Amino acid sequence: QISLKESGPTLVKPTQTLTLTCTFSGFSLSTTEVGVGWIRQPPGKALEWLALIYWDDDKRYSPSLKSRLTITKDTSKNQVVLRMTNMDPVDTATYFCAHLNWGSAPQHWGQGTLVTVSS
Amino acid sequence: QSALTQPRSVSGSPGQSVTISCTGTSSDVGGYNNVSWYQQHPGKAPKLMIYDVYKRPSGVPDRFSGSNSGNTASLTISGLQAEDEADYYCCSYAGSYTFPFVFGTGTKLTVL
Numbered sequence: 001q002i003s004l005k006e007s008g009p010t011l012v013k014p015t016q017t018l019t020l021t022c023t024f025s026g027f028s029l030s031t032t033e034v035g036v037g038w039i040r041q042p043p044g045k046a047l048e049w050l051a052l053i054y055w056d057d058d059k060r061y062s063p064s065l066k067s068r069l070t071i072t073k074d075t076s077k078n079q080v081v082l083r084m085t086n087m088d089p090v091d092t093a094t095y096f097c098a099h100l101n102w103g104s105a106p107q108h109w110g111q112g113t114l115v116t117v118s119s
Numbered sequence: 120q121s122a123l124t125q126p127r128s129v130s131g132s133p134g135q136s137v138t139i140s141c142t143g144t145s146s147d148v149g150g151y152n153n154v155s156w157y158q159q160h161p162g163k164a165p166k167l168m169i170y171d172v173y174k175r176p177s178g179v180p181d182r183f184s185g186s187n188s189g190n191t192a193s194l195t196i197s198g199l200q201a202e203d204e205a206d207y208y209c210c211s212y213a214g215s216y217t218f219p220f221v222f223g224t225g226t227k228l229t230v231l
Contacts, residue, residue, distance in 0.1 A: 105155035
């Protein structure tokens with residue numbers, strides 16, 4: 001079955017770069033129409049899309065955060081990495097990765113990882 | 120690309136029905152039969168309850184149903200149960216030329 005797990009630092013300082021890794025099993029990112037997305041949720045607030053990457057290396061970024069985000073995949077390791085630069089306390093959130101098929105919203109999600117931005 | 124609009128909160132008693140709306144535009148909700156609904160309990164990851172407007176993943180009770188009309192999609196939960204108390208989010212496909220998905224603002228369902 002499909003599973004995903006996020007990993008990375010729990011605490012980052014303002015202006016630092018956040019690097020999160022999504023490690024997954026049960027599917028391959030080399031399979032046509034498969035993708036992995038990153039979504040975040042600040043405490044007590046709504047879900048927010050960040051970035052997507054598809055099997056063909058098509059990458060999509062939230063227009064409001066595009067300048068700060070980079071998403072990459074390592075098919076051989078079954079991993080997707082998200083980098084977010086210039087972190088700010090407002091970026092404090094639980095960060096989720098999720099499996100999706102092209103054109104369909106994600107069904108399978110990781111458990112999420114809480115990232116706190118504070119000096 | 121703005122978030123879809125949902126009511127901040129809805130409530131109902133056990134056994135009753137509630138409907139949560141999700142309003143977008145012709146560029147998302149109104150343009151595609153591709154709206155999903157998620158249930159999220161505190162501290163948990165979202166769970167897919169409805170996809171493609173009205174389809175239910177395996178294991179989701181048929182008390183959960185979806186529909187849409189114009190630029191507004193709706194999630195109806197009938198026969199409310201205590202465990203239905205959660206946050207609910209809609210998510211719509213928004214086309215392939217920009218970021219392809221957009222979430223709703225979220226609705227807190229309280230079972231009285």
